[in-house]
Amino acid sequence: MTGAALADTREGTPDTLPAPETPAKPPGLGELIAPIRGRLTAAILAQSAAAVCSMIPFIAVAELARALLAPGGPDEGRAWTAAWTAVGALVARLVLYAAAGVLTHHADADLQLDLRRRLARHLGRVPLGWFTDNSSGEVKKAAADDISTLHHLVAHTALEVTAALVAPLTALVYLLTVDWRLALIALLPLLLGAFFLKQAMSGGEEVTARFFGSMGAVNAAVVELVHGIAVIKAYGRTSRAHRAYDDAADDFSVFFRDWIMSTTRASTSAALALSGPTALLVATAAGTLFVTQGWAGAVDLVPFVLLGPAITGSVMGLAQSGHAVQGGLQSARQIHALLAVPPLPEAPAPQAPGEDGKVELEGLSFSYNGATEVLSDIDLTLRPGTVTALVGASGSGKSTLARLVPRFWDTTAGTVRIGGTDVRDIAPGDLYRQVSFVFQDPHLLRTTVRDNIRLGQPDADDTAVETAARDAHIHDRITALPRGYDSVIGEDAVLSGGESQRLSVARALLADAPVLVLDEATSFADPESEAAVQQALSALAAGRTLLVIAHRLATVRDADRIVVLDGGRIVEQGTHTELLDLDGRYAHMWALQQKGVAR
Numbered sequence: 359m360t361g362a363a364l365a366d367t368r369e370g371t372p373d374t375l376p377a378p379e380t381p382a383k384p385p386g387l388g389e390l391i392a393p394i395r396g397r398l399t400a401a402i403l404a405q406s407a408a409a410v411c412s413m414i415p416f417i418a419v420a421e422l423a424r425a426l427l428a429p430g431g432p433d434e435g436r437a438w439t440a441a442w443t444a445v446g447a448l449v450a451r452l453v454l455y456a457a458a459g460v461l462t463h464h465a466d467a468d469l470q471l472d473l474r475r476r477l478a479r480h481l482g483r484v485p486l487g488w489f490t491d492n493s494s495g496e497v498k499k500a501a502a503d504d505i506s507t508l509h510h511l512v513a514h515t516a517l518e519v520t521a522a523l524v525a526p527l528t529a530l531v532y533l534l535t536v537d538w539r540l541a542l543i544a545l546l547p548l549l550l551g552a553f554f555l556k557q558a559m560s561g562g563e564e565v566t567a568r569f570f571g572s573m574g575a576v577n578a579a580v581v582e583l584v585h586g587i588a589v590i591k592a593y594g595r596t597s598r599a600h601r602a603y604d605d606a607a608d609d610f611s612v613f614f615r616d617w618i619m620s621t622t623r624a625s626t627s628a629a630l631a632l633s634g635p636t637a638l639l640v641a642t643a644a645g646t647l648f649v650t651q652g653w654a655g656a657v658d659l660v661p662f663v664l665l666g667p668a669i670t671g672s673v674m675g676l677a678q679s680g681h682a683v684q685g686g687l688q689s690a691r692q693i694h695a696l697l698a699v700p701p702l703p704e705a706p707a708p709q710a711p712g713e714d715g716k717v718e719l720e721g722l723s724f725s726y727n728g729a730t731e732v733l734s735d736i737d738l739t740l741r742p743g744t745v746t747a748l749v750g751a752s753g754s755g756k757s758t759l760a761r762l763v764p765r766f767w768d769t770t771a772g773t774v775r776i777g778g779t780d781v782r783d784i785a786p787g788d789l790y791r792q793v794s795f796v797f798q799d800p801h802l803l804r805t806t807v808r809d810n811i812r813l814g815q816p817d818a819d820d821t822a823v824e825t826a827a828r829d830a831h832i833h834d835r836i837t838a839l840p841r842g843y844d845s846v847i848g849e850d851a852v853l854s855g856g857e858s859q860r861l862s863v864a865r866a867l868l869a870d871a872p873v874l875v876l877d878e879a880t881s882f883a884d885p886e887s888e889a890a891v892q893q894a895l896s897a898l899a900a901g902r903t904l905l906v907i908a909h910r911l912a913t914v915r916d917a918d919r920i921v922v923l924d925g926g927r928i929v930e931q932g933t934h935t936e937l938l939d940l941d942g943r944y945a946h947m948w949a950l951q952q953k954g955v956a957r
């Protein structure tokens with residue numbers, strides 16, 4: 359999570375938002391598509407009618423043959439009726455098919471919009487801390503890939519499955535009316551094909567899991583190879599990294615070959631059983647027997663020859679649609695998992711915080727997992743107009759403590775108050791206006807430098823933007839860019855880590871919140887610019903409450919108070935001189951760092 363993202367959220371959490379949705383039981387696919395269910399049903403009905411119409415020309419031709427070859431001579435009236443029925447059915451099929459497609463595509467467009475809005479609205483309400491725990495990949499997958507999988511299911515697969523079921527059923531019903539015994543025999547290839555298909559798909563879940571596992575290993579090896587290529591090459595270990603990738607690719611290849619070999623016989627047999635020639639063979643062989651034995655007239659064979667292949671033809675396609683349906687259900691689960699992330703509870707009657715920016719942490723404890731406390735019994739008051747520095751070993755809880763101030767998470771015990779009001783009682787929009795945050799790893803948006811600085815104060819004029827940039831010691835670097843403040847980050851503005859940090863400091867200065875939290879905000883800076891930014895920040899402290907996390911103690915020796923954390927507890931606090939006099943943990947850390955500098 360970054361300063362920019364925080365400001366993003368600030369914009370995305372207006373006070374007028376409706377009450378948070380309580381995450382319900384897993385909605386599954388049915389609930390996700392509820393808003394378009396009516397149109398989807400209409401489309402499926404239209405597609406069913408289109409599928410019936412697609413069989414009618416074949417039935418009509420069969421009836422035409424029966425009318426022309428009737429034992430008593432051709433029946434002209436019946437023949438014409440059959441011919442016109444075929445033409446009418448073709449036209450009707452075209453219209454119904456187009457209508458079904460238009461309906462599903464419209465419904466699908468609305469569904470995608472609805473889901474994207476729901477996701478955006480929901481993610482705007484989840485605790486900010488959730489974003490630091492969860493990779494953006496998960497959100498991207500749900501918002502892009504999973505929604506696109508649902509698109510395929512709704513816009514295409516639903517209609518394909520309908521046609522693949524209704525058309526053969528129509529053919530079967532008609533054939534049953536011609537000769538039920540031959541119709542049942544025509545079903546034999548279908549039964550045989552189903553048997554082989556079941557064999558080919560046996561162990562499907564296990565195979566799918568192995569497929570994704572093996573594929574995932576290849577992907578991970580590629581990512582590692584690409585991300586780590588600089589380090590790997592620098593240490594001359596290129597062949598080793600390649601070997602990891604080669605091994606993963608080999609494993610996948612072995613699995614894939616075994617899988618194909620083990621299913622080829624069954625799937626080829628299924629394809630053969632369900633093919634048109636097999637259906638024709640069965641129909642003509644059985645028909646010949648029936649005609650020669652006098653059990654059926656020769657003319658009754660025509661419908662079976664024409665429609666027999668239709669009964670089995672779509673089954674292979676149905677098996678593939680089955681995969682699409684499985685994928686759609688999986689995507690629905692993923693989207694639901696995001697929609698089920700518990701939102702940050704909002705107070706039913708929010709209170710406005712006092713404007714002084716006083717921050718009080720009282721009896722505060724916090725645990726990420728509900729089992730291990732990473733902060734315990736914290737009592738701390740940050741007074742307006744002062745700089746408080748948090749120091750301590752890595753993992754002692756500095757960042758966690760700082761992030762509890764703008765309510766990235768709710769505390770496990772105790773309270774955080776800003777301006778005298780419990781942060782849980784402050785509306786999110788108001789809270790984010792009270793606290794600005796500059797992160798270790800600032801995130802800049804792919805827009806102009808000016809708009810990046812203006813993020814926390816969108817209507818600030820150019821002079822205010824420039825003043826903030828000067829105070830953060832980044833103005834000269836910006837004016838040296840090809841288009842100055844109009845340069846676009848990532849295009850003609852490529853900034854170093856330290857420059858990005860100073861830009862995000864400018865952003866925080868402009869946001870002008872009464873409380874400013876700086877998490878290692880100058881860690882990338884060279885000593886000269888660090889000193890300059892520190893000066894600017896000290897000036898900023900007048901009238902504001904500053905909380906600074908620092909690893910390099912020299913950067914915070916002038917702080918009004920230094921708080922030493924160890925194992926999630928405050929173990930010492932005081933000014934630099936007081937803490938040195940105490941000769942405790944801080945004095946020890948200071949001595950170590952001084953030795954490091956002297957060396």
Ligand SMILES: Nc1ncnc2c1ncn2[C@@H]1O[C@H](COP(=O)(O)OP(=O)(O)OP(=O)(O)O)[C@@H](O)[C@H]1O
Pocket residue numbers: 490491726727732750751752753754755756757758759
């Ligand atoms: N998102 C998280 N989920 C679970 N545990 C976490 C999370 N973030 C931090 N922790 C754990 O909480 C403890 C405190 O971490 P924190 O980042 O607050 O320490 P820190 O003093 O800021 O460390 P550093 O100086 O290395 O940044 C650590 O044990 C860490 O592993």
